[in-house]
Amino acid sequence: MRKFAAVDVGGTQIRVAIFNEDSSKPILEKKIKTQGDGQTPVERLVNVLKEVWPTDDPIDSIAIAAPGYLEPEEGLVVTAPNIPGWVNLPLAQILRDQFHVPVYLGNDANLAAMGEWKFGAGKGYKDLLFITVSTGIGGGIIMDNQLISGAHGMAGEIGHVVAVPDGPMCGCGKKGHIEAVASGTAIARYVREKLAEGVPSAFKPGSSPSAKEIADAAKKGDQLSIDAFNLAGFYLGRTIADFLHILNPAIVIMGGGVSMSGDLIMKPLMASLEEHVIAKEYVTNMRIVTAALGDDAGLLGAFALSLEK
Amino acid sequence: MRKFAAVDVGGTQIRVAIFNEDSSKPILEKKIKTQGDGQTPVERLVNVLKEVWPTDDPIDSIAIAAPGYLEPEEGLVVTAPNIPGWVNLPLAQILRDQFHVPVYLGNDANLAAMGEWKFGAGKGYKDLLFITVSTGIGGGIIMDNQLISGAHGMAGEIGHVVAVPDGPMCGCGKKGHIEAVASGTAIARYVREKLAEGVPSAFKPGSSPSAKEIADAAKKGDQLSIDAFNLAGFYLGRTIADFLHILNPAIVIMGGGVSMSGDLIMKPLMASLEEHVIAKEYVTNMRIVTAALGDDAGLLGAFALSLEK
Numbered sequence: 217m218r219k220f221a222a223v224d225v226g227g228t229q230i231r232v233a234i235f236n237e238d239s240s241k242p243i244l245e246k247k248i249k250t251q252g253d254g255q256t257p258v259e260r261l262v263n264v265l266k267e268v269w270p271t272d273d274p275i276d277s278i279a280i281a282a283p284g285y286l287e288p289e290e291g292l293v294v295t296a297p298n299i300p301g302w303v304n305l306p307l308a309q310i311l312r313d314q315f316h317v318p319v320y321l322g323n324d325a326n327l328a329a330m331g332e333w334k335f336g337a338g339k340g341y342k343d344l345l346f347i348t349v350s351t352g353i354g355g356g357i358i359m360d361n362q363l364i365s366g367a368h369g370m371a372g373e374i375g376h377v378v379a380v381p382d383g384p385m386c387g388c389g390k391k392g393h394i395e396a397v398a399s400g401t402a403i404a405r406y407v408r409e410k411l412a413e414g415v416p417s418a419f420k421p422g423s424s425p426s427a428k429e430i431a432d433a434a435k436k437g438d439q440l441s442i443d444a445f446n447l448a449g450f451y452l453g454r455t456i457a458d459f460l461h462i463l464n465p466a467i468v469i470m471g472g473g474v475s476m477s478g479d480l481i482m483k484p485l486m487a488s489l490e491e492h493v494i495a496k497e498y499v500t501n502m503r504i505v506t507a508a509l510g511d512d513a514g515l516l517g518a519f520a521l522s523l524e525k
Numbered sequence: 526m527r528k529f530a531a532v533d534v535g536g537t538q539i540r541v542a543i544f545n546e547d548s549s550k551p552i553l554e555k556k557i558k559t560q561g562d563g564q565t566p567v568e569r570l571v572n573v574l575k576e577v578w579p580t581d582d583p584i585d586s587i588a589i590a591a592p593g594y595l596e597p598e599e600g601l602v603v604t605a606p607n608i609p610g611w612v613n614l615p616l617a618q619i620l621r622d623q624f625h626v627p628v629y630l631g632n633d634a635n636l637a638a639m640g641e642w643k644f645g646a647g648k649g650y651k652d653l654l655f656i657t658v659s660t661g662i663g664g665g666i667i668m669d670n671q672l673i674s675g676a677h678g679m680a681g682e683i684g685h686v687v688a689v690p691d692g693p694m695c696g697c698g699k700k701g702h703i704e705a706v707a708s709g710t711a712i713a714r715y716v717r718e719k720l721a722e723g724v725p726s727a728f729k730p731g732s733s734p735s736a737k738e739i740a741d742a743a744k745k746g747d748q749l750s751i752d753a754f755n756l757a758g759f760y761l762g763r764t765i766a767d768f769l770h771i772l773n774p775a776i777v778i779m780g781g782g783v784s785m786s787g788d789l790i791m792k793p794l795m796a797s798l799e800e801h802v803i804a805k806e807y808v809t810n811m812r813i814v815t816a817a818l819g820d821d822a823g824l825l826g827a828f829a830l831s832l833e834k
Contacts, residue, residue: 366773367652377767458686464675
């Protein structure tokens with residue numbers, strides 16, 4: 217039985233797992249903090265891989281889901297803003313030198329899309345769009361059963377398209393991106409600003425509730441909180457309509473905390489989507505569903521990448 | 526030697542050509558009007574194909590570039606607004622019954638992208654975006670040497686993404702699409718509106734110059750005409766930046782009359798593109814060029830489709 221090592225590196229934790237080729241249930245899994253013990257993140261990653269490395273069967277390959285800008289074909293992390301020292305890091309080469317097996321690298325949101333396609337809500341679909349709406353907005357695109365990674369692995373940055381020209385500043389430094397008007401961060405900022413303006417709400421003037429707290433308040437009828445989700449849903453629907461015109465997927469999979477708030481976000485999103493598509497077939501021939509794999513999407517996507525290689 | 530029939534159907538003319546598999550120069554070609562002689566467009570298409578049909582070698586297949594919404598896999602024209610009677614037309618089936626060879630169907634702008642990729646400005650690139658800016662804006666996407674047609678052949682409608690929310694009405698009936706603010710039609714409308722407002726220009730107040738006439742006036746220094754192209758270039762650059770974030774192509778090929786106006790459109794476009802990308806690598810690792818095949822792109826794209834099948 218072929219075995220594979222999968223890795224999901226985030227700003228706060230590193231997850232590693234060993235999979236048999238025939239199951240998406242790992243035979244061994246381990247989580248550690250990305251930083252600590254006076255070690256670099258790379259040292260920590262190498263050490264935790266050594267801990268789970270099987271002594272019986274050989275490992276076929278290692279696949280890594282990593283954040284930031286990568287050159288997947290060169291196995292290079294160009295820059296990962298949340299991980300100290302990860303600038304022009306030849307991560308694949310480093311692991312190849314240590315473990316003497318092929319090493320594959322992919323963007324975490326792109327690989328999450330691949331995870332949902334292979335093992336989750338997108339199973340059986342060949343044209344799929346995955347959108348994760350949480351602190352930020354990211355995603356990945358599968359067309360004709362192939363991950364769209366682009367010429368330099370920088371495709372799928374679907375949070376960084378203009379939704380409101382000259383709108384609020386995005387985390388990336390540009391203005392009015394969909395991430396800047398419809399992410400959890402954007403929802404929280406909208407409510408904070410309206411509270412500061414004196415708009416009445418269940419929240420105290422001057423307070424800074426989280427997107428989760430705003431969702432809870434909305435479900436209890438707080439109008440300001442409902443408005444915040446309506447607005448985010450409107451923008452998401454309009455931008456997803458653009459994506460449908462460009463890509464015409466058979467299924468759109470919504471991941472991330474904001475997507476999990478049910479009708480609160482999905483009702484205004486669907487109304488806006490139907491309003492903005494240029495032909496009803498874009499929506500009538502398409503399903504929109506919530507993600508199935510949660511936090512496991514990246515790790516399972518890395519495993520899926522190994523299987524595809 | 527294998528031979529292929531290629532067809533490009535437009536609102537005004539139908540072009541057919543016979544190709545040998547080893548050359549993009551047709552061995553026989555014919556153009557006719559789409560309508561006339563009391564025949565339906567389908568009858569005219571069948572007749573002209575019979576005229577060019579070789580008597581020596583057999584034909585391998587027929588490939589058709591057609592406008593409008595198609596279901597390529599079913600060989601169905603769902604609706605082609607410029608061609609009377611083309612609603613839910615089983616075009617592939619009709620031609621199969623007549624000529625007893627496989628028939629492939631593709632959207633004309635998508636196939637033009639394929640033509641440029643196989644025989645034109647995109648030769649040798651595996652990740653390509655083709656944008657045609659003329660009366661309208663259309664295009665096609667090739668990723669990893671595959672045409673992105675989407676689940677129902679409706680991908681690549683890149684003229685119909687929102688550039689200016691609540692902006693001018695688009696030909697499709699929705700507001701503020703890039704086609705509505707940066708096509709030749711949009712450039713002409715902008716100048717017409719400014720002239721009506723009394724903005725001074727080389728054109729007479731109340732006149733309605735074409736995009737071509739505006740380009741000529743701009744080249745002679747007419748400020749209103751220069752402004753119109755600057756604005757269109759700004760919007761195109763911002764929207765193309767979105768496309769780069771989504772798709773990360775290695776090359777962007779600009780076709781259509783507006784793209785052919787040189788620096789007038791390309792200078793503001795490039796400045797806007799550089800301003801709006803979230804990482805310079807999207808532009809520095811990418812080429813942007815004008816199309817090479819002109820009006821032949823659709824026909825050659827249909828031929829390319831046959832070769833790929």
